[in-house]
Structures are given as structure tokens and as C-alpha cells.
Amino acid sequence: MRILRFVVRRLLQLIPVLLGVVVLTFLLVRVLPGDPVRTILGQNASEADAAAARARFGLDQPLWRQFLDYLGGLLTGDFGTSIQSGGSVGAEMALRVGPTLELVVIAVSIALVVATVLGVWSARRANRFGDHGIRLFALAGNSVPEFWLGLVLVLVGYSMLGWFPAPSGRVDPDTNLTPLTGADLVDAALTGNGPAFASAAAYLALPVLTLVVGVVAPLLRSVRASALEVLNSEAYVAASAHGLPRRTLLYGYLMRATLLRLPSLAALVFGTAIGSTVLVEYVFSWQGFGQWALRGLLYRDYPVVQASVLVIALCYVLVFLIADVVHAILDPRVRI
């Protein structure tokens, strides 16, 4: 009950936060040097053509006017028209958010599980061989650039071994998957399309692996550090001095206390993962959100940039809300 009230209060806080984001991005993209109309029409277009294009996109209006139009559109769910493609930004984005979220959510979830298991395992064998190995692996994963790791995985997994499909597309077109949410794995599960599910999973494997290796390192180090702290804490020593069995010690006294600090770090990592998908999407030709937003920015496609920043901000706020709730559930001392 208290948690529900907390969630509602935090969701209400979303309104001023998003309003601030809307105002800031609207102004910032217009301060950036470069003119979207010129970029698209090219240098040879006549002044009249440019003026006509400006009028079509409403860019000839005064700034406040443009802003009110944009705000009015947002309230009715209209994100505007892409200057570059002429299509509806809302529709384009709907196609692209699903695949990227699927990638990031799966990758961060796997990374969390791997980090917890390996981190605790590693802490219990602190300064022994296995511990050193895992820390080395984490360090390497943190240092390798994602695009390079992605390329190596494609070379090994597709070209040499042939275990995974070519890095082009997200699902085999022959499986006749009906797109619903854009996240192919979810769509396949919803429509009960078995072959499509297997194919989507196969396509996902390499990009997810690339992302996991990138994000698991900070999580693992944090879990290992806090597990070590718990293992050396008076409370844990007291429990083991009372001769409790290993299973009880592990699940009752070590796990929950270790995971206390993980949610807030996981939320941060999730945010970084959304950002770093751009490169992964590029390597695996993943027609996702990151690529779309990047292209929008390069072409100064105002509506696209505004919409993508808004969506990323929304993701951040929601993920941190989830992290706070999970933290409060894990730690009885936290009052929300």
C-alpha cells in the first residue's frame, strides 16, 4: 500500500520532469548550428524552394508559435512530421522502440543474473584463482569496444562456425511473423509462432551477448564488493559463529544483504546500455531506435530529436522508479 502511494507520487513527478525535457530539447536543437531544410534540399536548391519547405514544416513561424504547435501535438499524441522522411514521427518511433528495448532489457537482465551469481561466487573465493579469473574477465569486458567485440562475434559465430544467422535483420522473413509491438520475440510469443520465436532468439543472441559483456563488468564488481563487505560484516560472522548451515547462510544472510545496492547501479547501467546500443545496432544492422535517433540528430530533424530525447528521459525516470521500489523491498531500513 505504501509502495503504491510512493509509485503514484513518483509518477506524478514525471509531469514536471517531462515538461522540462520538452522545453529544453526544443530550445537546444534549435540552437545547434545547421539548418534541416538546407541539409535535406542540398546546396543547389533555390531560395524559394527552401522557403516553401520551411512553410510546409512550420519552420517559418515564430519560435513560441512553433513550440505551442509542438506542445499541442504532443498532448494529442502527435510527435510531428519527420523533416527528412516526411512520415509521422510517432509511427516511425513505434516501429523502432520495440526492437531496441527488447535488446537492452534482455541484455541487462542477463547481465544482472550473471553479475549476481558470479559476483557472489567470486567473493566467496576472494583472492583465489577463480576470483582472479572472473575479475580479469570483467576488466577485459569493460575495456573492449563494443563495435569491435560485435564484429569479432559476427566473424566467429556466423562466418566461421555458422551457428548464428547473418547480421542482417531481426527475424527470418519466411516465418511470417505478424508484427505487434515491434519486439520480435514478444510478438512471436504473443502470436504463438514457434519458428519465429526460435529465429528471433537466434538473431538476438550475438547482439545481446555483445551488450552483456559490455555492461556486466560494473555490476559484477559492485556485487563482488558488497558481497565481500557482507561476508566480513559482524552480522554474517555472528550467523556463521552460530553454526548455521551453508545454504541458510547463503540465501538468508548473504544474498539479500548483498543485492541492496544493485538496483540503483542497474538503473544507471540500463541508461548507458540504451546509449551504447547505437554501435551494436550498427554492427548487426539492427533497425532500432538508436540508429534512428542518431540519423535524426545528424540531419537536424527537429521532431525526431525531440521525440527520441523525450522517450529516453521517460525510460530513465521509469527505470529509476523501478530501482527505488526494488531497493525499498530489499532493504527494510529504507522508508518510502
Add this chain to the structure above:
Amino acid sequence: MLSIENLSVLIHRPDRQVAALSDVTFAVRPGEVVGLVGESGGGKSMVARAVVGLLPGGAHTSGRVLFDGADVLRMDEAALAAHRGRGAAICFQNPRGALSPTRTVGRQLVDRLVTHQAMSAARARDAARELFEAVGIRSPQRRLDAYPHELSGGMAQRVMISLATGCAPGLLIADEPTTGLDVTLTREILRQFRRAADADGRSVLLISHDLASIAEVCDRVVVLYAGTVVESGPAEQVFREPAHPYTRALLRSVPDVGGRPVVATPGGMPLLTRVPENCPFVTRCAYADATCATRRPPTEPRTDPSGDWSVACFHPQAGAIGGAEAPSPVTLAGDRGAAETKPAVLEIDDAHVVYRSRFGSGGHHALRGVSLRLAAGETLGVVGESGCGKSTLAKLIMGLVAPTSGSVTVAGQSLVKQPGRPRPRGRELRRLRTRAQLVFQDPIGSLSPRRTVADSIAEPLRAAGLAATERAARVAAVLDRMELDRAILGRYPHELSGGQAQRVGIARALVGEPDLIVFDEPTSALDVTVQAQILAVIADVTADTDRASVFISHDLATVRGFADRVAVLYLGRVVEEGPVDVVFDDPRHPYTRALLASAPRLGGTPAPDGAAVQLVKDLEEADATAGCPLAARCPFVTETCRSQPQHLQSYGASRAACWRVPELTALIGKQATTP
């Protein structure tokens, strides 16, 4: 049951080596309560850890720790797992830290019951409730689902005891179980261990730095100094006529409510790097001679009816500890009564402090109408259980909290915003703040870890805007007064011992020559012999005639040494106030009587009135509504007490807030005959 034979523990660290225990030999028999006494660093906890096979990394042991005939030091993993908990279970020193913060205390107890008593989870929960009830936790059903942070210190200690007894151990080890608890609670907790021995037939090893408080419940005591056993014998015998000079020093360092002066033993415990070849106490001992410095005294039995008393000393002493043999008794604050005519340094008039809760209404009423007046040269002792508002009073005096109503002035000036007075600001406020200084409870924690001692001491002078040369001169002067070496100036707090750090803390308070110094439990975090040294320093400081002092403590005995007047605080009210000797020797209020009765005494000084008042409940269950705040706990309560608020009335030289004072002596006599 437990027999430790020639146990030596050497701890190897990369940078140094520590001889934690050297040839320790003693035994605990079934159903016996044995006290293990000594200062921190003496190796008490190391003994406890050795008994459960939890020695730190790098420890090298020799000797044997026999538990029911099996050597704990040579047990394999499986045998050790069976031995821990079922064989010997530890009650840890800091119960809040030793309880897992993310598991309800009920489940933690159930874990132990299921493991060691082979119960089903449902049965274990019932048993857990009964165990909670047995250690005196009220509404145990509700407490089962509490997390450790929701418990008070006393409650957490009870839970810790129930956890240890829940393992059904043959030997219960209690590591400083009463540190940080009030006198009334200390007695109650110690009684729990006696009960474990008497009712359940367990052996108990009680570890403490305070011989006086545990002597009553122990059958035998073992005194540890620098990892060696210096004396062991029947508790009664050792407590009454200690033979080893260290045991005597230990007992003399503890202030006594009877008014016996504290004798400070100079120096500190040595940090041994190998098994000592001489007497480790030699440098601090008044009786030491050449033999002591070259050979280690063997442990020799003393003539005693039980034949159980032994001492490791070439010059064992005899007879009880008296004030007469004290080589240098601490001089007490002089000139009592002369202060009455001087202007008041501190005036508190009917001050209330309410800590409002963050949201909505309600809050915690920490002080409920306190009036005090203190003149220069006077020392006021403030005593009471934890939670009675002592620290709030300190903050109020220092101007760190504002009174909700009423007023507080230091040297006639107001430090905070309060009704009807101008509020000082900026430089004026900073100048005023230097007039009142605080000495904190945690000596090391109250010094900035990133500043040198010189910087810390000079801080108030810098705030006052003094030139660097003058600052240096003043710091040097105050350092001499604290008997600190100049070399200490360049050090950082973590390089100081507790005693040195507290001297620095006092120096910092003293350097600006304030009108008022507030000591907030300045010795409760220190070892007993160090406490005696610091008390001597404080006694010297409070004797200054141009300054007033407030000494706050939950330990009645420390106050007695040098306070002129004492105020007893209970739930935010002063329930008794008067000259220190009158209040201590002839207490009026039932609460003061109860506090004094709970305080440990050295043999020989009888409690006033012969019979003690026993409060019926714990502090946390007492609610202060209308009427006397003590009504819920007072054995002499009547309807009048419950309905009418009590105000301080004069009874002889002191004042007490109780209308039944004239009848009390008779009532107490009746209580004693019909329990």
C-alpha cells in the same frame, strides 16, 4: 566443559606481529558463570573467538582448547560446524551490528532453532516466541516480525541472547553484553545469563571490562592483561580482596557511587609482539622491582578455602581496596556553595524541545519543561537512562536545537532563535558560539580525520580570528595542561589512542577559554583505566573557578567525582536536583533510588536506606502522558500520581518531583519485607 590449556595466539600481519594471547590457561565447569575481565586489547575477544574456532587470518596457535574433551583448534570443518552454536554460542558485543539487517529477528531465531534443535519451521516459530518471552521481550509475537533496526539497544541485546540460547549451546559466551546499556538494563541483562546457568544448566563465559558490574553474577573471574592471565579465582574473593596489582588498578579506576575517589593508573597496555619474558604490567606497576622486569611471574595458587585462587605476580597484595592506599587520589572540585552569588553562566527556563516528525503532526517530546541555573565555577552533573533527553539538553545548551517554548541563555546571550529574543547572526553568532564548548562522546569520531591535532585544537581560535603566533602559543599552553606531548600536534586522529583523542577533544574545548563546557558522556567509549585518567583531567578542568561545566553521563558514579550539583533527568523532566552528596547519599525520588540501587558498588559501601527500589518495567514501555512520568514504572504509584503532574519541591537540601517523598522510606521498608 571448557578447558583452555596454555593457549597462545600469535597473529602474523604483513607489517607486524602481535602476540594476542600468551599461555592462557583456565577452565569453565558445567553450570558455572565465569567472568573474563580486562581492558580492550587484553585478548578477551580472542579467547572467545578461539573457543568457537573463528580466529582471524594469519593466526598461529599453540596449546589446546578442549571442549568436552575435543580440541577445537584441531577440529575439521564438519566437527567445527557441529561445535559452533550447539557446543559454544557467542552473544556478540554490538547486538545491532551482529543481527542481520535484512532478515526479521524471528526468522533469525528460527534459523538457529531449525539448525540446532531439529525443529520444523512451524514449531520453531512457537519456540521462538517462547524464547523471546523468556528473555523478557514483551509482545513477542509482534517482535518476531521486527527487523533489527526497529529495536532499541536493550531489546536487540535480548534478541541476541535468545539467538545464542536458541542454539541450545553447552557454553554461552557473552562478549561485553552490556556495553552501552544503562545501569538498570545492565543488571537485567546480566541476570539473564545467571538464569541461563541456573535454570538451563549452561556454562557461561561472561566477557567484560567492568569487573564491578559482573562480579555479582559470576562464580569465578579470570583477569586478562596483555594476553596473559594475571589473576583468577572465586568472583567474591577477587572482587573483595584482589591480589594482583592490575586487578586492583582495574577496580580502583572505576568510579563508585559511594563516593570513593578514582585512582588513575598511568600508562597504557603494551602491544606485545611475542610471548613476554617479563611481567607485562611491569611498566605501570607501583610494586615492580628488578625481578618483575626480567622474569615472568609464574601462576601460583593463593591460600583460599576453595583452593581455586591463583595469581601471576611476585608481589601479590592483600586486603580490600581502600581509599587510603591510593597513592594520588584525584582532587575534587573545591569551593562548593561559594558560587551561589555569582552571575549565572547558563540559565534554562522551562525549556521544551519537540522534534517534529517530517510529515504531518506529532513528534517526539524530548524535553518537557527543564529549568536549570548554573554559575561560574559550578559543575552540574546530569544523569539518566538513555532516551531521557540528556543529549537533547546538551544540544539545547550549545544552541544546536531551538527550544519549542521556554528560553535558554549562555552568559546572558541567546544562541538560537527563541521566542521574544533577538536572534544573533553571522560573526556575532560565531563569537557567541565560542563561549560554550562541547566535549563529545566519541573522541576519535569527533575530530576531523583530515586535520592534524594542531589544526583541530586551534579551530575555535581561528573562528575567533586570532593571529597564527598567538594560536600556536595558546595551543601549546593547553597541550601542556592536558599533559600531551608536543609531538602529537602533527598527527591525525586515527593515529591517536582513545585517551589521547579525548584529551585533544578537551583541549579543543578549553583553548578558547569558554564560559561553559558541556561534557556529553566523555568517557563512556573509553577503557576503564583510561577513563580514570580522563576523569582526573576533567576534574582538574571543572575546578576552574571562572568557568561553569555541565557533565552528562548515564553512569552515576562518574558524576559523583567532581560535580557540585546533580540533576536527574527522566523522560525530559528533572525529577530530582540537589547537591551531589545529598542526592547520592540520601536520594528522595523513587527513580533516583532505583538508579542508585542498580549501580554496581565495591564491597563495603552499603546502598542508602538498605533496601532498593525496583522499577517494574523498561523505559521504552513507559509513556509520559498526564501525571507523573514515572507512574507506569513506579512501585509506589497511586491514582494521584497518574492524574497529577509532579513539580520539583524542596526536601532538605535537594528538590524532588514526587509528592510521596515523606512516606517513601516507610513504603520501601514494607516492599522489602513483602516482596
